[in-house]
Amino acid sequence: MTTRTLWKLTALSLTLSAPSFAADWRNDGNLRRKEVKSTEALEQAREDRGFALGLRAGYSLPLGSAVGSDRGEAPGMRDAYSGAIPLQVDVGYFFNSNVYLGAYFQYAPVFLAEDCGADVSCSANQLRFGVNASYHFRASEKLMPWLGLGIGYELLDTKLSASAGDLETVIGAGARGIEFASVQGGADYRVSDTFSIGPYLSLAAGVYQTATSRLETKNVPILGDISESASESIDDKAVHAWLSGGVRMQFRF
Template identity: 55%
Template sequence: MNTHPFWKLAALTLSLSAPAALASEWRDEGNLRRDDVESEEEREQSAEDRGFNLGLRVGYGLPVGNAVGAPDGGEAGKLSDAVSGVIPLQLDVGYSFNSNLALGAYFQYGLGMLAEDCVDGADCSVRQLRFGVNLTYHFLPGAKLRPWLGLGVGYEKLNVTASASEAGESIDITTSIHGFEFASVQGGLDYRINERFSVGPYLMVTAAMYSTTSISVDSSIDSPIFDEMEESEGIDDKAVHLWPMAGVRMQFHF
């Protein structure tokens, strides 16, 4: 039996399959090398982004919902009937575990506006305090534009103060309402100016429920009517209110 043609056929088959196998091996090795490079770049970027952050936000917020619920036979107290808006100044302090995830604390001091004019002869002011913790997730590590989402919980306090003075006598009356802020949903877009500093717009909606109200009187008038006092009581008819806010966030990475 002459096997010569079969040897030729086997050699031809090997010669045709060898380049394809080499090309496949080259592609696999190339992909591995490329994956190794990308993984190394991601690890280096995560190491660079790890550390403490200091942020500052400024914006504008609107009240939505009721400060208190409706008692039997009564009407609910709308928050917008007392306050028309607030300018929040918020300080953020946090730690980035990697390029994506960060955990931190916040403190906000808001300058509010009354919905109606203050009484004649008096000066009125509105102050909002918020503090708590935030968890944020950043997308696109290393990119110039980085979208992010966040979720927080905390506590909110709203103060309305009326002050008046005449003939060397003065009186300050402060009414406060405060309670647990069970959610603040937020998101934004950071523009990374350099490795340390970023700035961009943000949106946030907070949801809270006031549980306590208090009143304090500080007076220099020598009269039983205007004695100094400080009282607080729980709110029986609670209601959920929202603060949609928008503004600009600046962040410095140490």
Template identity: 30%
Template structure:
């Protein structure tokens, strides 16, 4: 074998050996799609003299989020959560259909501490908007109360198990502080009435949400 053929053979062998490593190299930036399932635990008051748990109850809260990774550690994303509440519970009369929902959406900024490890802890903060609704009765003649306001700030912490270079799953817990600022009421078939809550009626409330997240790097 001539020296030229020998060098060419070495180069080819090196390139072929490098292909698997290049294929397994994690993406440093790009989009990620996440799906979560959590239990929402209400703390505090929805408004003056009305506890959050008595208004909406606890929730089963699925969530989707779309994030952009600037690098392997830092990401910015938007989330949308639709919580199905247990309703006001014993506040409803027997035989009356009561249900509640809590809609939350906003943005998150997350930091991943060990993106190359199998166990990858992460923390994040964010802000958003929240709309809670409790309904009593059925059809067009039902009554409801809708409250909306800002998620003034939330923080979450989790641990990802990196199953593949593009799929991670793991537990997390979040806590958000919010305040409802506007209320809408409809009684029976009457027209709805909306008003800003007075300063005395505005109260801070907290949602604590333990859950599980799966994230796909696109």
């Protein structure tokens, strides 16, 4: 084999092996870029861990029935209540950028479906509390849609009061029960690293299990003040729900 032939074979082998070297170099670069992106995502998730405080305000509509009936169609929640203004506080913890677990407490003035009358004043309110979890999606650097699920307990109270001279009478009625599912969703717009705001929508379904009543009468001649209260289990249970929508603010720590 001549020297010229040897050089030709060497050049040919280098030409054939060059694409594989180039491919290995490109693949190595892609892997390095993927490793960098994965590291950045992991660091971002770690930075997003921490406690969060949320404040919600909106409007709720009642659905379903408070109690059932064995004589036909039960009276609906809308027959007694027209709506409510829920004011809610959320306190929880972000385990990373996506997963949140926390507790909530809500107070809501409730509007009655009918006026009480000239000589009677009436009001109603609702308390809800429990735990909820949510998963947050990063649609962009600023926008994070989320979905959540909660479970809790609900208390609904209605009060009627009237007076005639020195005699004052207060009649109260209420219902208590488990809120077995609260499906939630919304979108957070991150104004800064510590503050976000956005709309939310929730549907909380539950069953009232206990009915309460009370009677308070003041300044009764001879007897003075009288106060009585009672509670009993609801036999004919029914499913009711509150459909709520509004705005949520969230502060991250």
